[in-house]
Amino acid sequence: MILTSIYFLAFLICSYTAINTLYLALFAIAGRIVPSKEPAELLPVTTFRRMAVMVPAYREDSVIVESVLANLVQTYPRSAYDLIVIADSFQPATLKELAKLPIRVIEVSFDVSTVAKALRAGMQKLSADGYDVIVVADADNHMAPDFLDRVNMAFDEGWRAVQGHRVAKNKNTTVAVLDAISEEINNHIFRKGHRALGISPSFIGSGMALEYGLMEQYITQTNDIGGYDKGLDMYVREHDIKIAYLENALIYDEKVQTGVVFEHQRTRWIEAHLFYLEKYFFKGIAAFFTGRFDYADKAFQLFILPRILLLGILSIGVGVSFLFDISWLFQAMGIQLAVLCFVLILSIPGYLIKLISIKELVTLPMLFLRFTRSTLNFRKARNRFLHTPHGIQTKPQDLSDPAAPSSIPPITVDPKLSLNNHE
Numbered sequence: 001m002i003l004t005s006i007y008f009l010a011f012l013i014c015s016y017t018a019i020n021t022l023y024l025a026l027f028a029i030a031g032r033i034v035p036s037k038e039p040a041e042l043l044p045v046t047t048f049r050r051m052a053v054m055v056p057a058y059r060e061d062s063v064i065v066e067s068v069l070a071n072l073v074q075t076y077p078r079s080a081y082d083l084i085v086i087a088d089s090f091q092p093a094t095l096k097e098l099a100k101l102p103i104r105v106i107e108v109s110f111d112v113s114t115v116a117k118a119l120r121a122g123m124q125k126l127s128a129d130g131y132d133v134i135v136v137a138d139a140d141n142h143m144a145p146d147f148l149d150r151v152n153m154a155f156d157e158g159w160r161a162v163q164g165h166r167v168a169k170n171k172n173t174t175v176a177v178l179d180a181i182s183e184e185i186n187n188h189i190f191r192k193g194h195r196a197l198g199i200s201p202s203f204i205g206s207g208m209a210l211e212y213g214l215m216e217q218y219i220t221q222t223n224d225i226g227g228y229d230k231g232l233d234m235y236v237r238e239h240d241i242k243i244a245y246l247e248n249a250l251i252y253d254e255k256v257q258t259g260v261v262f263e264h265q266r267t268r269w270i271e272a273h274l275f276y277l278e279k280y281f282f283k284g285i286a287a288f289f290t291g292r293f294d295y296a297d298k299a300f301q302l303f304i305l306p307r308i309l310l311l312g313i314l315s316i317g318v319g320v321s322f323l324f325d326i327s328w329l330f331q332a333m334g335i336q337l338a339v340l341c342f343v344l345i346l347s348i349p350g351y352l353i354k355l356i357s358i359k360e361l362v363t364l365p366m367l368f369l370r371f372t373r374s375t376l377n378f379r380k381a382r383n384r385f386l387h388t389p390h391g392i393q394t395k396p397q398d399l400s401d402p403a404a405p406s407s408i409p410p411i412t413v414d415p416k417l418s419l420n421n422h423e
Helices: 001-032 064-071 093-098 115-126 147-156 172-196 212-218 228-238 259-287 291-303 307-322 328-345 357-376
Strands: 050-057 081-088 106-110 134-135 159-170 206-209 244-253
Touching: 001 106, 001 172, 001 307, 001 328, 050 064, 050 115, 050 147, 050 212, 064 081, 064 328, 081 307, 093 106, 106 115, 106 134, 115 147, 115 228, 115 357, 134 147, 134 212, 147 159, 147 206, 159 172, 172 259, 172 307, 172 328, 172 357, 206 328, 212 228, 228 291, 244 307, 259 291, 259 357, 307 328, 307 357
Parallel strands: 050 081, 050 134, 081 106, 159 244
Antiparallel strands: 134 206, 159 206
């Protein structure tokens, strides 16, 4: 009886991992074989939409000034966009430095800080300013110089919501390299692969742009603690609005550099993931049977394991089934593990594959254990905001590889630009 129960549990786990693996394989292959329709060059546009680039920032004194300077280097007309920092719990010295720059600063403070609260407070301040588009960037993000031009071009084509291509700003530690690889795997499967099959890509919290009114409608009614981008994603799909993925619109994002920060960040992500799984999974099943496949797909994604957990579970399954001579389980898990490894390799761009060494492979089990622990401790993130510290600790690796995304240009600011409106 006990042995039968164990075999049945093993069968359920194997079936679940098989669903995960097949789902990932479908979109990974689609992203590789279906050519992108996004033009590589900038095309003429009919109008330059007025954009609010909003940067919600909580205690980001170490990176915010550098990021602001980098994000002011845009080829988009300066009169057509405002850079707005929503400053939560900043040091007076940082606020003084920001006051010298041609941006807007909105100071906020909350008992429990969240990105959604910061955006809501910022949009309330800007409600009468007539923006057409809102762009959301993290405090550590650096937009490529043509980022806003590419966003505007997409809106000119009729899109109402877009996600840019977030890439690693730093690859200075083993953990940062693995985090950069994870980012690009997700970009390939959940964004490029989905668009290849006509399904909306997923938002990732930064580097995204929406019609200002659409974002305003969502942000005024959400009370979610973390992972607001998942709720926004579901809201957009619920209203049958397609999302575009702009592979050539690059935005540079700082990758976590230590295992401790990795675990801390993933604890917050897991809590949000489980919250939205409970909230939307059954709605997604209903949406599937009514033909609303964008909504159903996003809800199903909440059912999918993070890649590192799936890789770890399959590896353990292969090992255990081999030791106990369970041939059917060994074969099933072994095939899935081989397919998953193929999927992951297929999804990693060449410039990152070159960075994989024995150090990265040895670090993977440690990150699997940390991710497992963050899954067990997800309640720590419930009803409170877990902040991920930023600031590159060592000099980033050389990005001169021609296959890699272009490195960030030298930062210059036109002295003729007017100073900010500090609020």
